[in-house]
Amino acid sequence: MSSVTVAMLYMLFALGGVAVYLALPGGQRSARIAGLIFGLSAIAGFAVLAAGHLFGEDVSAVYFCILAAVAIFGAGKVITHPKPVYSALYFVLVVLAVAFLMVMQEAEFLGIALIIVYAGAILVTYVFVIMLAQQSGASAVDGRAREPLLAVLVGFVTMAAVVSQAGHLPGNSTAMVDAPDAALARLAVADGIPAVDEPGEADDEPLGGSNTAQVGFLLFSQYVVALEIAGLLLLLALIGAVALVMKRVPRDVPVAPAPPLGEIGKEVPPF
Template identity: 30%
Template structure:
């Protein structure tokens, strides 16, 4: 059951990611990115990360992607322009990519540690445990994050304002 769910949502993820690359219109890419994020949230649930799954849906699929779709609609973005790759990329890039991939896989297989399996519900990441860690061990980073968000808000407002200079 666990494997079936992983394969199902993993297939959704892979399909969405490939669709993002293949689509010509920006809005279709954005919608397939939402599919990727939603199925990733379910994979987080399979891994027992409840808090992260909920935050993924609320922040990523909710807030950030709404912002993207809003900007795409606002700017009335047209089709993607298809560019032809250079010949250098065709001659050297594709064989180089394959060679690099094969070397990387070979190196990783050489140093492969003994693999343990993840049992179902191996660990739960409930919000209270995550919050406890967030407000004790990572308190400074959390506070710095608030400054970052404040600066981002101010930056967004300043950048989009029509200047009267």
């Protein structure tokens, strides 16, 4: 990337940061509208910047742009919407858009797993908790952001740093995509399992060249320690949850003596 592009990228990040700061709940209505306009122009700037890199490739770039715009819009709404239920629902939208982006990158398993885990389980629990917590209406604390300036600064500076280090716009990031494939092929050859690029052989093996098999193979070869640690953490969390909610109830709780049959309901005053 040329230094001009990088400078423009940073300026767009700054614009996005200002937009989010203005749009966070708690401000004036006019400020939030200004935030919306700034945010939209930042997204449009990214689109213009990316257009040259993307539209040379193929038609799927159009889908990428649409889904990415939906994801960014949803993510902005998650942190700027004043009602928590809507925030959670926009989070669902973000998850769906990102899952479709993954499916487009031929990572079907990751995409569907994201939907099942996040949209299907975690966010339903969020909505559940929000519904339970807000029976008496939204509290005043929900209406404004806490430490908006610091949050926006940390968030956008981190994002700019990550993106500048990744150093590639989506169109020419082949170096990043190739690396895991090469590792997979090396491992596969070592273990005698047909690699992905040989469809003729892959058909013989159950789940041979499929995406799920690749993920499983990588998880249980290269990343097996991480997998085991994650499993252990989940188990500990499970035990901790049970220990937290468990209440020891003595077996012989004194039961209030039941009144004789004819007396039941006598103490209740009539209407």
